Structure formats: structure tokens, C-alpha cells
Amino acid sequence: MSGVSKSTISLIETGETKRPSYATWRKIAEAIDIAPSVIINAFVDTTHHPRTLELILAEVITEGWEALVSKVATHYLESPKVDTFRALDHIDRTARDTENKRIKRILWDTIINFTRSRGIPSYLANALYERYLIERDDFARFEETYRRGKELLLYVEHLYVEDRIDYYYKMGVHANILDLHDESIDLCRLGLREDRSDSRPKASAYISLFNSCIYFGDFHIADIYLKEYENSKYADFRKNHFRATLLAKKGQHEDAISLFNVCLNETDREGRISIVVDLMESYLQAGKTDDLMLLLETEDQFLPEKMPQHPYRIKTLAQYYRRKALCLISMEKYDQGFHSLIESIKYYKHIGITTEVIEGIRLFLRHHRTNNKNLTFEHMELIENICDNIL
Incomplete structure (x- = not known):
């Protein structure tokens, strides 16, 4: 029934065969209806044979048995019958060849735990880097991913230069999006120190440096980084946007507003939201509330049609809805303002910026109190849902 000969079964039963092969165990398990994962879990504890462990690892990855992936990979790395570096290379190749991101992360975590405990910095650095690239796309854990990514700073010299x-x-x-401007400047400058090329990532670094310098009021240095960005072949429509931002920060609001509007006309719908956020601030600073309200009435021309796939644009949407909310509340349009504030909080939660989620809730409650407005049951439920899993 199992396809295993009676003589083999007899040897197992009498104890003469103490360690039957994995293939034998699988056949017997299938015949008596034992789940393969149960057999694998037990079998891995009894073997150190490298080739067998490699085959089992391939199987558990194919089947998507995540708990077993970690166990088999760890057992393989710890096997005394395989060279440590050969084993690390095999897990590294396996992780790169695996399409399932959750399993990729498990394999990188396995390498990280193994190499960290044994002091193998080159493999540790590479695994930390690969894990960061995977986790960076998980917007809901954006703050946590940044904190985890910082561990690599201890081993970064072991990475290839590129x-x-x-x-x-x-x-x-990443730090710039989280408003960690000191850290953003330090990290981007470390990259610029070694980079002699012109590339899209380098252009993005100039944008982050510009934004951080604007935040600190270092307009002269911001202008230097903006010129570096403008000279890159990867500069796009945003160069006029940033030039307008610099004018606004210097108090030249009329010139800034004019250039912001030029940018809006030259940019497609998906790229307009960040321009609108800065234009709103200039309208407020210049006292042009009527123009601001006219701008808000054209949302269908600048709000993205679907959820953006970049955390910076998601953050910009959150900023837009918060700014819109405060404007509406100041004009006693409370229901609309509170709705926009909730939308802002939702977007901040989507990228896991907990501090801004809490700030949004604080503003929401404060404006209800100061304007003598009662919280509706709907709003209570929304806040309760937002608070779920934010910490």
C-alpha cells in the first residue's frame, strides 16, 4: 500500500534501521494519512544530511509552510556535515530565487539570526540589506522598518559599494518621509560622499536634502541642493515645484503662487497633490482664503484616482486632508472639516506614522471640545478602529 517493501518496514519495526530515509518516511506517512508537515517536523530533528535538508527546504518553500521554512533552514545552517559558508550561500541563493516575499523575509531572518550569533559580518550585512528592501514596501510598518534598517549601519562597510x-x-x-530630518541629511550625505554617478536614487536624495534644509530654515543650503537636482538628467516637473517652495519659504508668496499654478498646469493629475499642499500654505500666508476655497473645489483635478504606491505621496495626501480640515473648521464648516481630519488620520495610519496618527486624533478631539461639538457614535467607532494596531 505504501510502496515500501515489507523487508524495509520489518527492519524499521525491529530497530535495525534506526534512521529510515526521508523518501521512506514520506511513503509510509502518505499510506497512513499523516500530514507531510508532521513528518518533516519530526524528521528534520534526526538528520544532518545536507542534500536531504536541501530537498526538504525546497519542498516546504513550495508548499508555503512558513514555520517549517525557518526550522529547516536553521537546521541546515547548523549541520556539522556542511561547510558554514557553503550553507549560507545556499540559503542566500534560495532566498533570491523565492518569489514569496514572506518566505524571503523568513530566509533572510534566518541568516541574520545565525550570522549575528556567530559574528559573520559580511553575510549579516547582506541579509540585513535584503530584508530592508523587502520590508520597505510594507507601508503599515514604515516606522518599524526604518528602526530595523538602522542596524545595518553597524555593518554597512561589508556591503558592496553600489x-x-x-x-x-x-x-x-525614508528618514525624510518620517520627518527625521537630521538623520535624513546625514544618510543622504554619506551616499553622496561615495557616489560619483548621476542616478535616479541620487536625484531623490537631493530632494530629501532640499526638504530637510527647508525644514531647518537653511534656505541657502537648500538652494544649493536644488541646483544639484536641477542639473541631474533625472530631474522632472518637481524642480519648478521646489523652486516655488523656496520662494514661499522666503516670504515671496506672490511669485511662489504664480509658479505653483504654472506647475499645476504642467503636471498630470497624479503629480499635483504635493503642489496643491504647498500652494494651500502660500494662499493662507498671503491671506487669499477665497483662492484657497476655489482650489479645494477642484479636487477632482488633483486628487489621485487610486491609492498611491509611494509612501511620500500617501503622506502628502494625509497632509492635504489635515490642512483642508483645519481650513474648513476655521470657517465653521465642522462636519466637512471633521471628515477631512479623519481621512488624514487614515492615510497617516496607512504608512504607519504613529506620531502623526496620534496628533490627528488629538486635533480631532480638541476641535470638538473647543467648538462645543459632541462626538457622534460613528466618529467614536472610527477612532476606535483607527487606534487598533497603531502601536
Whole structure:
């Protein structure tokens, strides 16, 4: 019934065969209806044979058995019958060849835990880098991913130069989105120090440096980085947007407003929301509330049609809805304002910026209190749902 000969079964039963092959165990398990995962879980504890463990690892990855992936990979790395570096290379190749991102992350985590405990910095650095690239796309854990990514700073010299520069740039942009401007400047400058090329990541780093310098009021340095961005062949429509932003920060609001409107006319719908956010601030600073309200009435021309796939644009949407909310509340349009504030909080939660989620809830409650407005049950439920899993 199992396809295993009676003599083999007899040897197993009498104990003469103490360690039957994996193939034998699988056949017997299938015959008596034992789940393969149960057999694998037990069998892995009894073997150190490299080729067998490699075959089992391939199987559990194919089947998507995540808990077993970690166990088999760890057992393989710890096997005394395989050279440590050969084993690490095999897990590394396996992780790169695996399409399932969750399993990729499990394999990189396995390498990280193994190499961290044994002091193998080159493999540790590479695994930390690869894990960061995967986790960076999980917007809901954006803050956590940045904190985890910082561990690589301890081993970054072990990365290839190209990967090291890429890491600095990505972390610099990441820090900028999280408003960690000191760290963003330091990380982007580390990348620029080693990079002699002109590339899209480098252009993004110049944008982050510009934004951080604007945040600190260093307009002269911001202008230097803006010129570097403008000279890149990867500069796009945003160069006029940033030039208008610099004018606005210098108090030249009429010139800034004029250039912001030029940018809006030259940019497609998906790229307009960040321009609108800065234009709203200029209208407020210049006291042009009527123009601001006219702008808000044209939402269908600048709000993206679907959820953006970049955290910076999601953050910009959150900023737009918060700014819109405060404007509406100041004009006593409370229901519309509170709705926009909730939308802002939702977008901040989507990219996992917990501090801004909490700030949004604080503003929501404060404006209800100061304007003598009662919280509706609907709003209570929304806030309760938003608070779920934010910490």
C-alpha cells in the first residue's frame, strides 16, 4: 500500500534501521494519512544530511509552510556535515530565487539570526540589506522598518559599494518621509560622499536634502541642493515645484503662487497633490482664503484616482486632508472639516506614522471640545478602529 517493501518496514519495526530515509518516511506517512508537515517536523530533528535538508527546504518553500521554512533552514545552517559558508550561500541563493516575499523575509531572518550569533559580518550585512528592501514596501510598518534598517549601519562597510550607496539613499529618503530630518541629511550625505554617478536614487536624495534644509530654515543650503537636482538628467516637473517652495519659504508668496499654478498646469493629475499642499500654505500666508476655497473645489483635478504606491505621496495626501480640515473648521464648516481630519488620520495610519496618527486624533478631539461639538457614535467607532494596531 505504501510502496515500501515489507523487508524495509520489518527492519524499521525491529530497530535495525534506526534512521529510515526521508523518501521512506514520506511513503509510509502518505499510506497512513499523516500530514507531510508532521513528518518533516519530526524528521528534520534526526538528520544532518545536507542534500536531504536541501530537498526538504525546497519542498516546504513550495508548499508555503512558513514555520517549517525557518526550522529547516536553521537546521541546515547548523549541520556539522556542511561547510558554514557553503550553507549560507545556499540559503542566500534560495532566498533570491523565492518569489514569496514572506518566505524571503523568513530566509533572510534566518541568516541574520545565525550570522549575528556567530559574528559573520559580511553575510549579516547582506541579509540585513535584503530584508530592508523587502520590508520597505510594507507601508503599515514604515516606522518599524526604518528602526530595523538602522542596524545595518553597524555593518554597512561589508556591503558592496553600489549596495551601500543605495542603502544610504533609501534610508535617507525614508528618514525624510518620517520627518527625521537630521538623520535624513546625514544618510543622504554619506551616499553622496561615495557616489560619483548621476542616478535616479541620487536625484531623490537631493530632494530629501532640499526638504530637510527647508525644514531647518537653511534656505541657502537648500538652494544649493536644488541646483544639484536641477542639473541631474533625472530631474522632472518637481524642480519648478521646489523652486516655488523656496520662494514661499522666503516670504515671496506672490511669485511662489504664480509658479505653483504654472506647475499645476504642467503636471498630470497624479503629480499635483504635493503642489496643491504647498500652494494651500502660500494662499493662507498671503491671506487669499477665497483662492484657497476655489482650489479645494477642484479636487477632482488633483486628487489621485487610486491609492498611491509611494509612501511620500500617501503622506502628502494625509497632509492635504489635515490642512483642508483645519481650513474648513476655521470657517465653521465642522462636519466637512471633521471628515477631512479623519481621512488624514487614515492615510497617516496607512504608512504607519504613529506620531502623526496620534496628533490627528488629538486635533480631532480638541476641535470638538473647543467648538462645543459632541462626538457622534460613528466618529467614536472610527477612532476606535483607527487606534487598533497603531502601536
